[in-house]
Amino acid sequence: MTTRPEPEVTDRASWWTTGQIATAIGVSPVVLRAWDSRYGVGPARRGPGGQRFYGPRELQRLRRMSALVNQGVRAGTAAGLVLSEAVTPAQSRLRADEIDQAAAAIDLPALAVLLDELLAGHGTIAAWVDVLAPVLRRQGERWRAGERAFAAEWALAGAISAALQRHVVGAPPPSGERPVLLACCATERHPLPLQVLATVLREAGIPVVFLGEMVAPDVLVRTAVRIEPVLVLLWSMTPYTADAPLLAELARRGVPVRAAGPGWYPVGGRNGPVLNGLRVALREASARAGRVWP
Ligand code: B12
Known part of the structure; x- marks a missing residue:
């Protein structure tokens, strides 16, 4: 069962096929079909001809299933586990506490394990929104309260970045399609x-x-002009880092650009309101890429 709205058939570009999922997680399409028919770990929906269509939730569930099977867990047992793993707010709070403590202790091996499990179990969006952003905000509150724990902040930020890179191994390589280009302003160190x-x-x-982080303005302008992105998101976390002249320069050169992040609020976005939320940014970026975000 899925809580995602049923898309129209014309929304097909928002979903992955069995072949795409097989490539992404390194499991054959035959195995994927068997996991669906035998254990019910299947797609979000089917097309009129019975084709399977998967969304991000199903992708992350199948990644988890594949990881368990690779660890030697029998497929039936692994299926039972992934199907019972609905994430509750209490579980998210527990994860947040564990990660906070590992960061405070600068326990890098523990952090890596916790973050890998979190991303596999929650999926990237819920891991960020429900667990990681709250832990980072806690760190920010401590900083504001005068408790300087830079080493813990550094450890956590580095570990999250590395875990995100590990998590997308197996994603399709760049194609000739025009990309979305993401860059931080030149003095911005919160990527x-x-x-x-x-x-x-x-x-x-x-x-x-x-x-x-910290992308030199000329690097960004040259890259944008060269690769012709469908959209540039220029990120600023604090008011000191928002580079309004750069935003104006990109727009002047006809580059489709949007300001993203709370740092832009005092300055304002140029081509539309500031994008300041993961979901709103996902919708905007996908729409520019010709996709409907489910
Ligand atoms: C980790 C961290 C660092 C790390 C960054 C490492 C890294 N690789 O990212 C390091 C140690 C380098 C660092 C340095 C500094 N930091 Co710092 N840092 C943080 C911390 C703890 C988390 C940053 C983060 O990733 N936040 C992401 C989420 C958790 O933030 P959020 O506010 O909830 O998110 C909002 C939006 O961003 C949006 N959102 C959330 N997710 C997404 C996703 C997308 C795609 C979009 C579009 C929007 C979006 O939703 C939220 C609502 O507005 C924050 C605390 C905080 N609350 O953010 C401080 C914080 C941002 N840092 C701060 C400061 C002051 C600094 C330093 C100046 C400190 C110093 N003296 O050195 C430097 C500045 C560096 C620079 N030039 O950019 C202040 C900024 C205050 C301000 N507004 O001016 C904060 C808020 C801490 C505080 N409470 O005072 N920092």
Whole structure:
């Protein structure tokens, strides 16, 4: 069963086929069909001819199933586990506490295990929205309260970034399609929300180029002019880092660009309101890439 709205058949581009899922997780289409028919770990919906269509939730469930089977768990047992793994708010709070403690102790091996499990179990969006962003906000509150724990912040941010990279191994390689281009302003050192967006877009098969933190303005302008992205998201977390002249320069050169992140609020977005939420950014980026975000 799925809580996702049933898409129209014309929304097919928002869904993955069995072949795409097989490539993404490294399991043959035959095995995927067997997991569906034998154990009920299947697609979100079927097309008129019975074709299977999978969404992000099903993708992450099948990734988890595949990981368990690779660890030696029997397929029937693995299926039972993934089907029973509905994530509750209490579980998210528990995960957040564990991750917070591992970061405070700068226990990097524990952090890596916790983050890998979190991403596999919750999926990238819920992992970020329900667990990681709250832990980061807690760290920010402590900073504001005068408790300087930079080492813990650094450990957590680095570990999240590495875990996100591990999580998308197996996503399709870049194609000739025009990508979404994501970049931080030149003095901006808070790239995580943008990396999360890059990860989710990659999981959805939407071409994305993520330039990371502190991108020099001329690098961004040259890259954008060269690769002709469907959209540039220019990220700023704090008011000191929002680079309005750069936003104006990109727009002047005809690059489709939107300001993203809370740092832009005092300045304002140029071509429309500031994008400041993962879901709103996903909708905007997918729409520009010709996809409907489910
Ligand atoms: C981790 C961290 C760092 C790390 C970053 C490492 C890394 N690789 O990312 C390091 C240690 C480098 C760092 C440095 C600094 N930091 Co810092 N940092 C943070 C922290 C704890 C998390 C940042 C983060 O990823 N936030 C993401 C989420 C958790 O933030 P959020 O506010 O909930 O998200 C909002 C939006 O971003 C949006 N959103 C959430 N997800 C997504 C996704 C997408 C795609 C979109 C579009 C929107 C979106 O929704 C939320 C509602 O507005 C924040 C605390 C905080 N609350 O964010 C401080 C914080 C951002 N840092 C702060 C400061 C002051 C600094 C420093 C100046 C400190 C210093 N003196 O060195 C430097 C500045 C560096 C720079 N030039 O950019 C302040 C900024 C205050 C302000 N508004 O001016 C904060 C808020 C801490 C605080 N409470 O004071 N930091």
